[in-house]
Amino acid sequence: MSRSSEISAEHVTSSAKSRRRTVLKAGGTLLLSVFTSLPARAAQIMAVRVWPAEDYTRVTLENDTNLKTSHFIIKDPERLVVDIEGLELNPTLKQLVAKIQSNDPYIKQVRVGQNRPNVVRLVFDLKEEVNPQVFTLAPVGEYKHRLIFDLYPVNPVDPIAALINKGEWLREKPAESLPPLASAGPEPKPAPAVPPVSGLPSVPPVQVQPELRAPKAEDNDKEEASRPATLTRMITIVLDPGHGGEDPGALGRGGSKEKDVVLDIAKRLKAKIESQPNMRVMLTRDGDFFVPLHTRVQKARKVQADLFVSIHADAWIEPTARGSSVFVLSEKGASSTAARWLANKENAADLIGGVNIKSHDRQLASVLLDLSTTAQINDSLKLGKAVLAEIGGINRLHKRAVEQAGFAVLKAPDIPSILIETAFISNPEEESKLTDDKYQDQMANAVLRGIQKYFARNPPLAKNRMT
The missing domain is CATH 2.60.40.3500 (Immunoglobulin-like)
Incomplete structure (x- = not known):
């Protein structure tokens, strides 16, 4: 090939490449303009x-x-x-x-x-x-x-005011010479709305150990001074049905939800406790709505509760897991791997139920939840053992001892607190129990008996209350 032919060929090749670049550039610009003009997809x-x-x-x-x-x-x-x-x-x-x-x-x-x-x-x-x-x-x-x-x-209702409005607070009776809890005194009649249940003992008003004070100088009557002082007061119990609202809790294979069955049990237990002449009850939730964990604790403290009982239904990946359990708080770590897993699951309720992180006072919540005392845990263990013994009479126990783990909802520093797993909702047989009126009633009776036995052995101290 001659020199002139080579130059001519190079010119043709260069021109072709230039034309291709122009076409590609134009096509790319057109394609970009088409995509740019398309509207963004709206959220669904x-x-x-x-x-x-x-x-x-x-x-x-x-x-x-x-x-x-x-x-x-x-x-x-x-x-x-x-x-x-x-x-x-x-x-x-x-x-x-x-x-x-x-x-x-x-x-x-x-x-x-x-x-x-x-x-x-x-x-x-x-x-x-x-x-x-x-x-x-x-x-x-x-x-x-x-x-x-x-x-x-903007103006929320005070929990004590709400109980007063419902006639569930000002039920105090004057101190009288009354038989102690464990004595065989005459049984008071239950409230008409709650018929007496066979095998469930009624509880006479609890005698309370008063706060001690030094005797005054003018107290010359030795007999009067040496007489043990007794008084009666209402015992306030807070029942905490777990989960609620956006947080359904554990789900049964038959379609039942933990949040529903535990609310049913809590309402039955509330009615039975209120049939006692010396007890009153507040629910942390009385309907299907979400309550953050630290708010549940705060509600109990606002009404100066004597006990806090959180009610749940257990679940596990295997449907064969079964039995009831009682848990209390632990300062030193969980008593078992399963207890730790369960506490982590329950503590995740705020993530599922949905807490507004921007408005959530983390500092206040952490202070509240870090004030738990050894005395509170010891009292909680006593309550837990009494309740677990009674529950064992109506259902198989998953563990025969009270377990411990870091449940956030049990961290009221001055209130004995327990968490009851009433049964495994993931077990088809126990799911059927949890939705059965008879079993719910038996569970409520068992918990009440456990509470009664706890107070028989551990009379509450007198408190300065607005009653």
Whole structure:
């Protein structure tokens, strides 16, 4: 090939390469412009849920991605306005309107609309002034992303005031010469609403050991001074049905949920305890709503509880696991690997139920949960042994001794506290028991007997209370 031919060939090749680069560049620009013009995919609302309660009302929007929001309050009348970005109105979100019931304590109704492109507006018409907490939760367990609206009353009801309003607080009786708990005195009649149960002893009012004081100089009557002082007072017991609301707890193969069966048992136990003339009860939750772990402890302390009883249903990966258990707090670590695993599972309730991390006072919670004393644990062990012995009469025991682990809900520093695993909901046979009225009644009776025996051996000290 000649020199001129080589130059001509090189020119042709160079021109072809240049044309290809131009075509590729133009095609790439066109392709980029096409993708740039496509709108971003809107987030999808997958489920809407509403959890009304006297404590607060929670509204949950479950979605496939994290959502950005802004909100503000409008006065006269009270309204909460929430704008959600990156969202288009869909049929699932429209269902929220029908989810608001007339008995909701804080929401009259909700209006949902497309405020502008990619922005949905929710307007909550309120029944009273609220302190809203709007936050998001990352995916956990069976849940995807969640957008949460917690509507707390600006003026929450004091728990003691609530008990007074229900007639469940001012039931004190004047001190009289009464037989001690363990004596064979005449049995008081139970409340009409709770018929007497065969084999369940009634409890006369407990005699309380008063706080000691030095005798005054003018107390010259030696006989009077040497007479043991006795008085009676109401015993306050807090029952804590585990889980609730967004947190279903353990699930049975037959479809039952731990949060439901333990609430049923707690309500039965509450009625039986209230049939005693010297006991009153508060539930940490009386409906299907979520209560953070440290809030459960705080509720018990606010009413100056004498006992705290947390009620649960166990679960395990194998359906053959069965039996009832009783747990108390441990300062030195769990008494077994299974106890540690269970405590970690129960302590994860806040993650599943959903706590607003921004508003959660971690410092206060950590101080409260680190004040547990050896005395509290010792008293809890006594209570646990008494209850476990009674439960063993109606169901097989998973462990024959009270176990210990770091359960956050048992860390009230001044209240004997136990956690009862009533049975394994993951075991088909025991799941059937847990949903059976007869078994629930037997479990409530057994726990009450255990409480009675505990107080027979450990009379509570007198306290300065507003009763």
